[in-house]
Amino acid sequence: MSWMGPSTAREVTVPDTVGLTVTDARTVASEAGVALAAADPDGPPVGALTWPGVWVVTAQTPAPGTRMRRWGSLVIEFEKVPDGGTGEREPRPPSP
Numbered sequence: 276m277s278w279m280g281p282s283t284a285r286e287v288t289v290p291d292t293v294g295l296t297v298t299d300a301r302t303v304a305s306e307a308g309v310a311l312a313a314a315d316p317d318g319p320p321v322g323a324l325t326w327p328g329v330w331v332v333t334a335q336t337p338a339p340g341t342r343m344r345r346w347g348s349l350v351i352e353f354e355k356v357p358d359g360g361t362g363e364r365e366p367r368p369p370s371p
Contacts, residue, residue: 286342286343287343287345288307288342289335289340289341289349290303290304290307290339291340295331296330297353300332309347309348310346311348311349312349313351325355328356331353332353333353335349335350335352336349
């Protein structure tokens with residue numbers, strides 16, 4: 276069994292999640308070996324803050340390309356996409 280040095284085994288490169296939906300950002304982060312987190316460590320988790328609806332990542336810390344420990348927290352800021360991002364609205368009855 277070969278041994279990997281501490282920096283290669285325990286560090287990952289932070290992905291760029293800005294502009295992605297929170298759902299897609301979670302997948303990208305997980306594949307990179309980091310965990311999404313909200314800015315308030317004592318507050319609700321990202322999943323609770325971004326449900327229901329479609330939310331997009333607007334900022335992240337640390338920056339993309341930064342090296343960090345595996346499964347460390349990638350803190351994101353996010354905002355809700357109006358109308359769920361589909362552009363469709365609920366039908367309205369015609370005016371009289």
